[in-house]
Amino acid sequence: MKRIFLLIILILTTLILLFGIAYYFYYRSNVYELEYLEPPVYEKADYDTDLLIGKWQQGSLFYRFDIDGDGATWDTSDDIFEEEASPLKWDLKKSQFIHYHVMHNGVLVPKVYKLTELDLNRLVYHDDYGKEYVFIKVLE
Numbered sequence: 001m002k003r004i005f006l007l008i009i010l011i012l013t014t015l016i017l018l019f020g021i022a023y024y025f026y027y028r029s030n031v032y033e034l035e036y037l038e039p040p041v042y043e044k045a046d047y048d049t050d051l052l053i054g055k056w057q058q059g060s061l062f063y064r065f066d067i068d069g070d071g072a073t074w075d076t077s078d079d080i081f082e083e084e085a086s087p088l089k090w091d092l093k094k095s096q097f098i099h100y101h102v103m104h105n106g107v108l109v110p111k112v113y114k115l116t117e118l119d120l121n122r123l124v125y126h127d128d129y130g131k132e133y134v135f136i137k138v139l140e
Contacts, residue, residue, distance in 0.1 A: 047118045049092050056123050056135035063135065065090055073101075097125050 055064045060077035064085070072085035089100040089108065097115040100108040113133070117124035123135040 045095055047092060047095065047115055051118050051120060052090075052092060052123070055138040055140065057138050058133060058135045062138070063088075071099075073099075 050067075052065045053067050055062060061073070061075050062082070062085075063071060063073050064082070065071045069089055069091065071088045071090050072082065073088055074080045074082055074085035087102040089102065091098045091100070092115065095115045097113040099111045099113070101111065102108060111127070113125040113127050115123075115125045121137045123137070124132065126132040
């Protein structure tokens with residue numbers, strides 16, 4: 001009787017363990033993970049991040065990139081001005097330009113772009129869908 005009881009416990013434990021492993025791999029494949037493109041996808045060009053620092057404008061849309069990797073974005077057509085701007089963090093490696101939008105609960109939502117032009121007065125980048133963003137530096 002004791003052997004049958006131990007055999008049943010062993011079989012149940014094995015089934016639970018197998019179910020847990022299968023569930024883990026199924027769940028893991030459904031979790032969203034930011035896809036990082038391999039470095040060769042991006043041009044070898046190095047952009048000077050110092051040129052990025054400052055306030056940029058495209059129509060009524062504004063971005064401010066600070067030297068510490070922080071920044072903000074706002075749209076004056078929505079009656080939102082710099083004092084009420086949404087915070088963001090940014091990163092630039094080669095031509096990979098990432099905006100991490102900071103949500104109200106502290107979660108960072110990344111948006112990946114490819115930088116194609118950066119000089120003293122002009123900032124141009126585009127997303128994977130072909131939308132191009134052209135900004136002019138706001139001199140204060």
